[in-house]
Amino acid sequence: MSDVLRTEKARVAAPHAAGPTHAGRRTLLLTCAALVVLLALVTCSVAIGEVPLAPDAALKGLLGLGDAADVLIVQQFRAPRMVAAVIAGAGLAVAGALLQRMFRNPLASPDVMGVTGGASFGAVAMLAAGASQALIPLAALGGGLLAAVLLGVFGWRSGVSATRLVLVGLAVQAGLTAAVNFMVVRFPTELAGSALQWTTGSVYGRTWTEVWAAGAAVVVALAAAFLLHRKLAVLDLGDDSAGALGVNTDAARLQVLVTAVALASLAAALTGPVAFVALAVPHMVRFLAGPPTAGTLALTGLAGAVLLLASDLVAQYLLPVSGLPVGVVTATLGAPWLLVLMIRQSSSVNRSVR
């Protein structure tokens, strides 16, 4: 090593105390805070309602303890809706985080790229055909994958250009949303009860049959997302470096894409195409916790659950209009957020490519 290197080394040795442990501690702190908030929201969602319950009675009811009537109210009517919001929120947020990171594009998210639209289309088509509720997750998954395939056919030319994919995704999403609206109008009887869910996104009236299958599948997909995390970090280095580190970049991208599509589709099977959770939550977490790590991915899932559950509580109890679907609240929160994002994007250099 030359003398020049040594002097330079000495010169920079002193300052810059902020280390990885610092960022890690902040992520841990935020994760604990998110857990506390989530617990509080869960308590609210099982306690509040037409028959108000004391928080401890409601939580006991959730676990099947205490007064039989309370248990019935909580477990049959309130818990499925709450669990649906928590699982779908986590799934959407993690799906958004995966896609944004992989495509290096802050606009890449399942609701922008057509995946949630595809999932809703699958669900609506299944319902219109008169199939059973239990098949909805499968149909949603199929619809989400269909959207991904459309995206691939039109967007995937000699490798992946992120901008192209997002633009094609917007078109796919618009087309599929139109298809969903068409189905809702064309099959009014079959879709009478669930039209709002599939056009706007709602957790109203979820039942355990719907929640269990999709919920379990989301949990599996979440586990896969965490297993893929190391690969994702290497993909961040660009194709040449990732390839030289032994990552088969095309296969790795496909794995991440399928995981994200599965997460978003299954979440949409529970809630419909709830907007902006997948788009906004990863940015918020990035803003609060810093560069992405496995820890921030977990935080992203928690924050998504918090946001969707909180939005649902707002839609249910805090707004003067009753029966508002949660998708309206998230979209209302999300629209200004998107504007802020665009303004920040255009004013600062967000990514360094050298």
Added chain:
Amino acid sequence: MTANKPKATEEQANQLATHGLDLRYGDRLIVGGLDLELPGGAVTAVVGPNACGKSTLLRGLTRLLAPAAGTVTLDGSDIHRMSAKSLALRMGLLPQQPVTPDAITVEALVRLGRYPHQKLLSPWSEKDQAAVEEALERTGTAALRHQPVDQLSGGQRQRAWIALALAQDTDLLLLDEPTTFLDLRHQLDVLDLVAELHSEAGRTVVMVLHDLGQAARYADHLVVLKDGQLAAAGAPADVLDAELVKSVFDVDCRVIPDPETGTPLVVPKGRAVRRTAVSV
């Protein structure tokens, strides 16, 4: 990974070779019918004019680009028949324009070099940490470990990226124009580091360079490409002469012994335009 440990063993001579190698981008033939032997345990510099296929060759040597015809072998076995991960345990690459993830710290970047050594669920090991520490130490970036890479100077950033390749702990190191965009001092820093990696850690180095004088100084073996074909290969003192520079770069020059090292030094002849400008 310790200093002075001889890396090359008899079974692993770390010899890269190409046999009738064709590399294409779409319909465009970039490298055609190349037969090349890159000696193990040596520093090889690949030189040639712009767009002669230097970087493409490096991509072909690392499996990033599949050959249209011919093979690339490492110690006799076809690298395209090896798994990506097992090749990544033998060979590291510093691309010409690496992508630095947002706000990543030097240490986090260097840790990614351990990827091929890690299994799906295995935790970060002491061996991983030791490799990272040595890579940081060797490249003089240990004091920068907590700083975001995108806020470093060009020279520091380049050393952080070399540290990543070092943490990968491979016998072979391929560097694509490691000195581009650096000022003279930082160019020499990087080249000295490369020389040190070769002499102390016994690594085989293949690097693409632009400066013929630097290539002659720092390389044991010179590969000269022109239009995707091999123009010359061998020890710099044997191959680098005025005739070669004229035929490959279309530049009239004198080749004299470098007053510092005795290696060949290319001194371009004054051109008419410049002479006029000076005399006026």
